[in-house]
Amino acid sequence: MFFSKKEKSSVADGGLIIFANVEDAIRAEKILRAGSFETRLVAPPPALRRGCDLALEINLTEKPVIEKTLLEKKSHFLEVLPLRGSGELFNVVKVKDFGDAVMVKAANMKLTFDKKTGVILNISGGGCPDIPYLHISMVDKKLSEVISPKEQGYTLCALMLDVAYREALHLWQSEVA
């Protein structure tokens, strides 16, 4: 007799939510599943264990929206970490001066604004599906009048765009002041 092999979950996507206790992990799983996120309870690797034997495996790209969802539901977690690497999220920027415009770059995201008006001229780089949406909603508007990418976006690309946006806003406000 042959048994069909159950299809393996596609969750294993590089991210892990770490909890202080088992109750928090189980509650977070219920919240995320209700929100249609693919997630799975797993035992964290020893190096990432913080006292609780359960962690939630998630798609790391969705870290921003998952954190937002859990915080809104007052679900407690310690941190969201990549399964590999240092776990340090990128937070440095590079600035390029085009004369009338300035481009701020964070990881794979670039935001360019007009020096005089503070209007966002372009957003380039990145690859997650919320970036074209953020492009439409932010370009040709003033830095001080847009909703931040962190509030509107879902993914790590949006989070990197937020790093560039915050630096651009800071640069422009310093210039205006």
Add this chain to the structure above:
Amino acid sequence: MLLICGTIPIANFPLTMGAVAFAGDELFINEQKIPCTQGTAALVSAACVVADYCQIAPPHVLLAGDIGNGQGSRAIYDYLKKNIGRLSPNILLMHYILPVMGLMKKVVAAAEKCAEKPVLIADASSMYAAKAAGLAPRFDIFTPDLSEMAFLADPDAVHPAYISRHLFNSEILQVPELIAAACQNKNAPRLLIIKGAVDHIVEDGRVIATIREPDIPALEAIGGTGDTISGMISALIDAGVTASEAAITATKANRLAGQIISAKPATKIREIIAALPMALKNILKKEKKND
């Protein structure tokens, strides 16, 4: 058939498959209109321009609306997994799709079961998923910019948001080191097109061409200028051009289009796309002269 898959930033746009047409600055598919903005729409528009220029059939597209929550992306993965064997495209280009490593693995496995394995091209988040899932050597072409090249060179990063700081600080001079690291860690496909102030065309780990002219620094700021390169490459391959020649022509055409319209940081991608036919014509004229 060239099949381009990606999302568009319209939340309720249904999963749509079919041949696409480009007119003015809009795409038309199954009586639906899509504006030519940064992302997959820009890529498809550039592919259409090349197809028209080369007088071949327009590309087929598999599109779904997705503003970041992944619903459209998952519909694309699911459709591909089930139908890629039947569709059997010559070229499969995957673009703005939420990176889900497990689903990408299934799509690639299904593509490899086609009667003839398609030329596999990944850009944007599909390239992130392919690299993070360890699938890079099974792809034929990636089109990273310099920061994405640093991501490919980083053995641990599963997204460019986690690249090592020292790799992010890499400049053009460090490109050979990034290429070597990406190849050593098996995070590079056969052909890499590294987009930047100097474009590098890399075949089997070796730089076979660099394109520096015309130098249009504003192109880096314009959202969609990487998308147009990937779109042109796919359509040129569909027209019978070798992958490396397609890469050289596409990177030159992008620069030339920027020069034709005197691109500035505020230039929109539709303006670059509008100049592509003239850029392609000029390149071809020059090549004929040199023959």
